[in-house]
Amino acid sequence: MAGWTADDMPAMEDQTVVVTGANSGLGYEGTKAFARKGATVVMACRSLDRGERAASEIRRADGRGELDVRECDLADLDSVAAFAEVVREEYDAVDVLCNNAGVMAIPRQETADGFEMQLGVNHFGHFALTGHLLPALRASDGEARVVTQSSGAHEMGELDFADLQSERDYGKWSAYGQSKLANLLFAYELERRLDESGADVRSVACHPGYADTDLQFRGPREMGSSLRMAGMKVANALFGQSAAQGALPMLYAATAEAVIGGEYVGPDGLLDMRGHPEFQQSNAASRDEADAERLWDVSEELTGVTYDFGG
Incomplete structure (x- = not known):
């Protein structure tokens, strides 16, 4: 794994990959890498216009795969369900689902379904999407x-x-932390249930370290704080690695042969903030199986989505 880069990804012809938040940041770089390896990438984007612009940029570069831009607003469960229905109708199978999109440290808002926005987008939207796409x-x-x-x-x-x-x-950072803990509890619980069912699907978690993307700017932008915007620009310039580098743990988790279910992949550098992918350990709270089961039950109840594991 040492020094692994996107060049080390296997060929992905005949593979279908779904990436949420594919028009910017980590999702954009991930989409570009998947396409370069020949995959068909379904770009799940809140804005079709931004998605099409991103797809055009990738096509003008060196993307060799097919790009299919589709609307998917993770803050609206109806939009998530409609997106998943189209994917199921138009594709025989999905080989990789990257639950990548997210919001960070924003003023309190609610989704179309009444969820706190960070938990709603980062966790509930992806919980529903994964359930819809499991078949x-x-x-x-x-x-x-x-x-x-x-x-x-x-x-x-x-x-x-x-x-x-x-x-x-409500605290914008505590709410963000809760949503990211929920991501891990979900990923590990999903792997346990997949393993029990015998399904040939693996669930893996990752994190990008500190990547210089637009994610950090939404909160200051919505607060109308030019001072916070300036401070974030400085922090990103000093500490952030590129979005392309930040996407590597996701790409490794999605494609590397060494990955098994239930892993957590992040960058190997100082304080896990930058570098190349490696296997890491998340904290004890993320491995609490009782909390994971309870969160799963609450997520099914609130989203109305139940999983068909087959078997």
């Missing part, structure tokens, strides 16, 4: 993978089941 993943000719993007911020997260939507007490 397509199970239809893959080989081992399919679900890759869920988390963050080192999961370490400051705490699931508050009594106030899961942060209605009584």
